[in-house]
Every structure is written in structure tokens, then in C-alpha cells.
Amino acid sequence: xxxxxxxxTKVSTGxxxxxxxxxxxxxxxxxxxxxxxxxxxxxxxxxxxxHGGGKVATQLSEKLGxxxxxxxxxxxxxxxxxxxxxxxxGGLINKNIVAQxxxxxxxxxxxxxxxxxxxxxxxxxxxxxxxxxxxxxDENSINPERLQTLIxxxxxxxxxxxxxxxxxxxxxxxxxxxxxALAVALSKLYDTTLIYCFEKKGVLKxxxxxxxxxxxxxxxxxxxxxxQQIIHSGMLPKLDNAFNAISCGVKAVIIGHSDDLxxxxxxxxxGTLLSKSK
Amino acid sequence: xxxxxxxxTKVSTGxxxxxxxxxxxxxxxxxxxxxxxxxxxxxxxxxxxxHGGGKVATQLSEKLGxxxxxxxxxxxxxxxxxxxxxxxxGGLINKNIVAQxxxxxxxxxxxxxxxxxxxxxxxxxxxxxxxxxxxxxDENSINPERLQTLIxxxxxxxxxxxxxxxxxxxxxxxxxxxxxALAVALSKLYDTTLIYCFEKKGVLKxxxxxxxxxxxxxxxxxxxxxxQQIIHSGMLPKLDNAFNAISCGVKAVIIGHSDDLxxxxxxxxxGTLLSKSK
Numbered sequence: 001x002x003x004x005x006x007x008x009t010k011v012s013t014g015x016x017x018x019x020x021x022x023x024x025x026x027x028x029x030x031x032x033x034x035x036x037x038x039x040x041x042x043x044x045x046x047x048x049x050x051h052g053g054g055k056v057a058t059q060l061s062e063k064l065g066x067x068x069x070x071x072x073x074x075x076x077x078x079x080x081x082x083x084x085x086x087x088x089x090g091g092l093i094n095k096n097i098v099a100q101x102x103x104x105x106x107x108x109x110x111x112x113x114x115x116x117x118x119x120x121x122x123x124x125x126x127x128x129x130x131x132x133x134x135x136x137x138d139e140n141s142i143n144p145e146r147l148q149t150l151i152x153x154x155x156x157x158x159x160x161x162x163x164x165x166x167x168x169x170x171x172x173x174x175x176x177x178x179x180x181a182l183a184v185a186l187s188k189l190y191d192t193t194l195i196y197c198f199e200k201k202g203v204l205k206x207x208x209x210x211x212x213x214x215x216x217x218x219x220x221x222x223x224x225x226x227x228q229q230i231i232h233s234g235m236l237p238k239l240d241n242a243f244n245a246i247s248c249g250v251k252a253v254i255i256g257h258s259d260d261l262x263x264x265x266x267x268x269x270x271g272t273l274l275s276k277s278k
Numbered sequence: 279x280x281x282x283x284x285x286x287t288k289v290s291t292g293x294x295x296x297x298x299x300x301x302x303x304x305x306x307x308x309x310x311x312x313x314x315x316x317x318x319x320x321x322x323x324x325x326x327x328x329h330g331g332g333k334v335a336t337q338l339s340e341k342l343g344x345x346x347x348x349x350x351x352x353x354x355x356x357x358x359x360x361x362x363x364x365x366x367x368g369g370l371i372n373k374n375i376v377a378q379x380x381x382x383x384x385x386x387x388x389x390x391x392x393x394x395x396x397x398x399x400x401x402x403x404x405x406x407x408x409x410x411x412x413x414x415x416d417e418n419s420i421n422p423e424r425l426q427t428l429i430x431x432x433x434x435x436x437x438x439x440x441x442x443x444x445x446x447x448x449x450x451x452x453x454x455x456x457x458x459a460l461a462v463a464l465s466k467l468y469d470t471t472l473i474y475c476f477e478k479k480g481v482l483k484x485x486x487x488x489x490x491x492x493x494x495x496x497x498x499x500x501x502x503x504x505x506q507q508i509i510h511s512g513m514l515p516k517l518d519n520a521f522n523a524i525s526c527g528v529k530a531v532i533i534g535h536s537d538d539l540x541x542x543x544x545x546x547x548x549g550t551l552l553s554k555s556k
Contacts, residue, residue: 060365063341063342064341064342083370086369086370086373086374087338087365087366087369087370088365088369089369090368090369090370090372090373091364091365091366091367091368091369091370091372091373092361092364092365092368092369094368094369095364095368095369095390095392095393095440095448096364096448098390098392098393099392099442099446099447099448100446102392102395102442102444102446103444103445103446107394107395108393108394109387109389109393109394110390110392110393111387112373112376112388114373114376114377114380114388115373115376115386115387115388116385116386116387116433117380117385149431149432150431150433153427153428153431154427155394155428162373164377164380166380166381167381168377168378168380168381169377170373170374170377
């Protein structure tokens with residue numbers, strides 16, 4: 001004995017937190033991914049990265065002869081598919097992102113929701129469709145203080161689209177939903193901005209015209225845009241979720257192109273900024 | 279602003295640390311694994327788990343048509359094999375172990391050496407054989423204070439047999455070596471015991487007789503056993519490594535059967551105890 005356990009903690013950079021989600025289009029191109037990770041690393045403040053899947057899981061399933069299971073057009077996560085996404089999301093993609101972030105000097109730790117019990121979900125109940133091993137987030141899924149412990153210790157959490165039920169079962173959970181739930185839960189402790197990076201400049205008036213970006217939307221404007229049928233139907237769930245996150249405490253939501261994240265470092269606007277009515 | 283970042287830390291249970299390595303024989307049988315993880319969880323003190331691969335990686339390689347590459351009888355980690363072990367060790371096995379530990383109330387976090395930059399290695403230089411993507415540990419590979427931060431925050435690290443080079447490259451590293459290097463590095467901060475769990479009761483006088491267990495060996499006895507040619511040749515590298523770890527600060531090394539770990543909880547001897555001469 002005689003040794004004293006020292007607690008090393010790093011003072012966090014202010015009280016801002018960015019929860020940033022990247023999708024398959026960024027992950028599938030190693031150059032795009034590396035450029036994005038550079039911009040992510042350069043961003044000041046506390047950060048959490050959430051990543052989706054990309055094509056690799058589908059390719060691996062095909063090689064292994066596992067057929068994609070669809071019921072009424074909805075994708076089902078059977079036990080074989082769960083094994084594939086555990087390998088690809090939790091192993092291959094997550095750990096390669098972590099290794100790249102470490103190369104850039106960003107002290108990343110790759111996580112599923114099982115690690116640290118950070119995201120505990122409930123297996124979706126079977127009603128008309130059995131979705132298989134899919135986990136749904138509720139208001140008790142995330143313990144923000146526990147995640148803050150990891151952030152305060154100087155680590156950057158990198159989450160993939162996997163959670164657990166607390167009974168030993170891993171579950172597949174949508175990465176957009178994970179990002180939004182993390183942002184809401186952590187908004188109790190941080191001034192939190194949620195950023196969805198995808199392959200478009202942001203919310204567009206005309207989906208075929210990248211110059212038709214709508215630079216900011218508040219709830220009132222959102223109602224107008226919906227009533228004028230300007231917003232594309234595919235965008236509606238994303239925007240509904242975003243405004244829901246804002247009403248639950250998230251300061252702002254940005255929807256934009258992954259290449260444009262660097263603008264944030266220079267305090268320039270990027271993508272579509274969603275925020276409260278003033 | 280206006281919020282204050284609170285630092286949550288958990289006081290660690292004394293200054294003891296167990297670094298416990300399990301091999302493929304435990305991992306390949308889900309019942310054995312769950313029983314082991316129960317005993318691991320019940321053990322008081324700080325703990326780190328290190329796990330090997332098991333048969334799953336070989337099975338996946340076969341299914342994908344990746345042939346095992348051997349040069350002069352030594353296994354080579356080519357880029358395709360590295361992808362497979364990243365998926366299987368870092369994803370499938372590691373995350374399922376973490377989910378089981380969480381089920382048991384053990385706050386595990388699954389890691390490669392890339393996560394948190396915990397184990398940085400050097401790609402093995404090509405001399406007569408190119409081993410491929412294999413990382414060798416040296417005296418600068420592990421920063422014990424950084425790992426202590428994670429342990430003090432209340433998490434149980436679970437390492438798989440993957441490391442990184444700090445330049446974005448994941449590397450395959452022997453799990454026995456990772457366990458021994460972690461134990462040596464952390465012996466600067468903790469009273470550390472290194473435990474290798476395998477399929478035998480411990481070091482046996484007669485390899486075919488489980489009742490011929492040698493219950494303890496110190497360096498002097500080790501020399502005697504070697505000169506009498508009692509110790510089986512396959513055991514020599516394991517024992518050399520163990521005594522090397524002890525000479526570098528590890529308090530004791532135990533080599534025993536995974537089923538017998540529970541004895542430790544009751545302070546009963548288990549396996550073969552290797553320690554310094556008195």
C-alpha cells in the first residue's frame with residue numbers, strides 16, 4: 001500500500017457541447033471521412049461523434065449470404081444481421097474512426113450504448129411487425145452525469161448505432177435517434193448543439209438545387225414552410241425530431257454538408273440552423 | 279452558460295488491481311464465459327479484462343474465403359485478416375462481453391489499444407518474415423496514469439487483442455502480451471496481480487494429469503524445475519514472460535483454469551502462483 005490514487009481530470013473547454021452525427025455517405029469515402037475528422041478535431045469545445053453504418057454492413061451480409069429481411073418495406077434486424085452490424089459498426093467502422101482521430105491528436109474512445117451503460121434501450125415490442133433486435137430509446141435511456149465523467153476525464157466519445165437492454169442483449173438503434181437523444185440528455189449539463197452532417201448543403205427549397213439553401217428556420221417559419229409545401233416530405237421526420245430536441249433543451253440544431261463543418265470553427269454559418277423563436 | 283461542470287469520480291476499492299486474461303477456450307463456450315464473467319464481477323478490487331480471439335475469427339475468415347497465411351509456420355496478419363479480427367475481436371466478442379458484464383452490474387467499457395490511446399505499438403519490422411499488421415509493445419506503449427483516469431471514473435476496461443500505431447493504423451497484438459504489458463505498466467500505480475486463465479488447472483508436473491498441479495513457483499524453484507526437465511516446453515515462454523513481469527514490478531502471476539477464479543474471492547489458492555523468492 002502507501003500509494004495514493006490520483007484522480008486526473010481535464011478541465012473541459014467551457015460549457016459548450018457539440019453532438020455531431022455523420023451518415024454512411026461520409027463513412028464510405030475514406031478521404032471525405034478523414035477531412036471531416038480533421039474539421040471535427042479542430043472544433044473547440046466538448047464533442048461527441050455519432051456514426052451510422054454505410055455500405056460495408058450490406059456488403060458483408062451479401063458475402064455471407066445473409067439476405068436483407070424486409071416486412072412491409074421495413075428493415076428487420078434478425079440475429080444474423082445483428083451479428084453483422086455488431087462486427088461492422090462496433091468493430092470495423094468505429095475502431096478505424098477512433099484510430100484516425102487518435103492520429104489527429106483527438107483522444108477518442110469508441111463506444112456502443114452497452115459500454116459504460118451509456119445508452120440502455122428496450123427491445124421494440126412486437127405489434128404488427130417484429131423488427132427483431134432493435135432498441136428504442138426512452139427518457140431513462142441515458143445517464144448524462146456518467147457520460148460527463150468520461151468527457152471530463154479528457155476523452156471524446158464516438159458512438160456507433162448499437163445499444164443494449166441491460167440484460168446482456170445488444171440492440172440496433174438508429175444513429176439519428178441516438179444523436180438526438182444524447183443531445184437532449186446532455187443539454188441538462190451543457191449548452192448543446194446537435195449537428196446532422198449529410199450529403200446536402202442543408203434544408204433546400206428545391207431538392208435539386210443546392211443553391212436554394214434555407215439558412216435558418218424557427219418553429220414559426222417551419223409551420224409556414226410546411227403550409228406552403230416547400231419542405232420536401234423526406235425532410236419532415238428529421239425536422240420534427242430536430243424541433244422536438246430543441247423543445248427539450250437543445251440550444252440549436254444544424255443540418256448541413258459534412259464538408260462544411262469547418263465553417264463552424266471560423267464562426268461562419270453553415271447548413272440550415274434550426275432554433276427557437278426569438 | 280451559468281452551469282458548473284461537476285466532476286463525478288468513484289473512489290477505487292483499495293490499491294489492488296487484477297489484470298485477467300481469458301483465452302479462446304473460455305470465449306467459445308457461452309456458458310463457460312458467463313460463469314467466468316460472474317466470478318470476475320464478484321472479485322473485489324480494481325480489474326482489467328483482456329480477451330483473446332477464439333474460433334469465430336477463423337470461422338468468419340473461412341466463410342469469406344480468406345485463407346490463413348503462414349510463413350515458416352508463423353501466422354501472418356494481412357490486410358484482410360486485420361479487417362476480420364477488427365470486426366470479431368473489437369466488435370462481436372468485445373461488445374458481447376461488455377453487454378454480459380453490464381447485465382451482471384459491472385460497469386465495463388470495451389476497448390482496443392486505439393481507444394484513449396491506451397496501447398500504442400510499433401508495426402513489427404520486416405526482417406526475414408513480414409508478419410503484416412502486427413504491433414509490438416515496448417516500454418512506452420502504455421500510459422498508466424491515463425488508464426487510471428478511466429478506472430477511477432468507475433469503469434472496468436475490457437481489452438481485445440488490437441492496438442494502434444498512432445498514425446491511424448490498427449494492429450493485431452497478442453492478448454497474453456497485452457495483459458502482461460498492462461500489468462507491468464500499472465504496477466507503478468497499483469499492487470498488481472496478473473492472472474492467465476486457460477483450460478488447465480495450472481502448471482502441471484505431468485501435462486496429462488490435472489492432479490499434478492504445482493501450486494507455487496518462485497524463480498529458484500523455476501530453475502530447479504527447468505533443470506529437472508519437469509516443466510513442459512510449451513509452458514516455458516509463458517513462464518519466462520510471467521517471471522519477467524514479476525521482475526518488472528508485478529506482485530504475483532497466477533496461471534489457472536477459468537472455472538477456478540471464484541476461489542480467489544474466498545482467498546483460497548487457485549492454479550499455480552508465481553512470485554518472487556522470499
